[in-house]
Amino acid sequence: GKVLVSGASGFIAAWVVRSLLEAGFSVRGTVRSENKTVYLKKEFASYGDAFELVVVPDIAAEGAFDEAVRGVDAVAHTASPFRLDAVDPDELILPAIRGTVGMLKSVLKHGSGVKRVVITGSCASVIHADPEPKTFSEVDWNEQSPKEVEEMGRETPGMTKYFASKTLAERAAWNFMKEYKSQMNWDLVVINPPFVFGPTIHDVTTPSMLNTSTSHFFTMLTDPSTSASSPLATFRSGAAWIDVRDLGTAHVRAFQNEEAGGERIIVTEGSYVWQNFLDEAPEVSPKGLRYQKGISGCDIEPPVVHHVQYDTRKAAKLLGIPVKSGYRSIGETVRDTVADWEARGWV
Ligand code: NDP
Numbered sequence: 529g530k531v532l533v534s535g536a537s538g539f540i541a542a543w544v545v546r547s548l549l550e551a552g553f554s555v556r557g558t559v560r561s562e563n564k565t566v567y568l569k570k571e572f573a574s575y576g577d578a579f580e581l582v583v584v585p586d587i588a589a590e591g592a593f594d595e596a597v598r599g600v601d602a603v604a605h606t607a608s609p610f611r612l613d614a615v616d617p618d619e620l621i622l623p624a625i626r627g628t629v630g631m632l633k634s635v636l637k638h639g640s641g642v643k644r645v646v647i648t649g650s651c652a653s654v655i656h657a658d659p660e661p662k663t664f665s666e667v668d669w670n671e672q673s674p675k676e677v678e679e680m681g682r683e684t685p686g687m688t689k690y691f692a693s694k695t696l697a698e699r700a701a702w703n704f705m706k707e708y709k710s711q712m713n714w715d716l717v718v719i720n721p722p723f724v725f726g727p728t729i730h731d732v733t734t735p736s737m738l739n740t741s742t743s744h745f746f747t748m749l750t751d752p753s754t755s756a757s758s759p760l761a762t763f764r765s766g767a768a769w770i771d772v773r774d775l776g777t778a779h780v781r782a783f784q785n786e787e788a789g790g791e792r793i794i795v796t797e798g799s800y801v802w803q804n805f806l807d808e809a810p811e812v813s814p815k816g817l818r819y820q821k822g823i824s825g826c827d828i829e830p831p832v833v834h835h836v837q838y839d840t841r842k843a844a845k846l847l848g849i850p851v852k853s854g855y856r857s858i859g860e861t862v863r864d865t866v867a868d869w870e871a872r873g874w875v
Pocket of ligand 1: 534535536537538539540541559560564585586587588606607608609610623648649650651694721722723724725739740741742
């Protein structure tokens with residue numbers, strides 16, 4: 529079958545595209561402009577006719593995907609802004625919601641061949657700050673971030689604006705599915721990953737072009753001035769993560785297993801504090817750069833209390849990814865990521 533992948537130029541999307549092609553699917557990717565097609569066409573040239581691209585300039589525009597969904601069998605909607613520097617929360621919230629609902633509308637109207645839509649959601653729409661350590665599962669919803677955005681507007685912390693955008697977009701998707709249920713012969717799966725790290729295969733030629741999560745990963749490992757106060761530095765409480773290659777596989781499995789339909793599914797290797805990655809990183813890069821081996825505020829004595837943990841039994845059951853052991857480890861991911869930087873001559 530042929531899968532439409534929105535935002536094919538992104539960090540995660542590029543791996544989703546590769547995973548789908550490797551699994552034998554054909555892929556039609558969407559990018560925002562003609563010049564973004566050049567790199568991707570080269571990257572996936574070996575798959576021949578199985579890979580094609582179309583330009584969708586603005587995912588938030590009415591009917592943006594009307595043409596793109598024609599003739600495909602399934603859709604992976606990954607395009608959504610993940611930035612921490614938005615001033616007006618609507619810079620994130622509007623494209624997130626309109627892109628998501630717009631895709632579903634286009635499928636409803638023009639995607640007569642579509643059997644399933646898989647949305648790249650996020651654990652951002654699952655978690656909320658809790659003073660006690662908590663294990664979250666698919667029944668949990670982040671009610672907090674949208675409320676904070678309503679109360680604080682532009683003053684809301686950047687990460688909270690992003691969390692709100694993902695929560696509101698996922699809510700809107702499920703509401704849409706409920707509302708138009710009687711007119712549909714297709715279903716929805718939402719894959720909810722926490723922070724996504726790993727090597728890059730999309731168009732990045734300098735570290736400054738990295739997406740938000742991998743850019744932070746790069747800084748945490750290579751910049752000695754990185755401190756506990758940076759926004760993604762989840763020190764005391766820890767956070768959770770998944771390797772981007774495993775997330776690519778998760779998307780493929782979401783298309784392959786009939787029973788995944790109608791489900792939101794959390795995928796993660798588990799929780800981490802940065803020290804876990806630092807411990808497994810090599811000592812020195814070819815250029816002589818020393819990878820960080822301790823960041824102030826990060827050198828926590830065990831046992832670390834992970835405030836945010838996830839129950840991944842649903843992913844095990846529906847996507848066939850065994851809890852913990854089915855995912856790449858911290859050591860494998862940090863070594864492969866560093867090797868990627870070294871091959872690019874960045875470090
Ligand atoms: P990227 O920034 O690499 O990719 C984002 C993609 O969305 C790009 O293709 C980008 O297009 C497109 N996009 C962003 N804003 C707009 C817009 N306003 N209009 C049209 N297209 C837009 O980030 P990721 O790969 O990390 O993110 C992909 C998805 O994964 C997102 O839905 C994100 O929320 C989700 N996610 C990411 C996590 C992470 O840690 N990285 C964690 C959990 C979920 P362009 O290339 O042209 O900018």
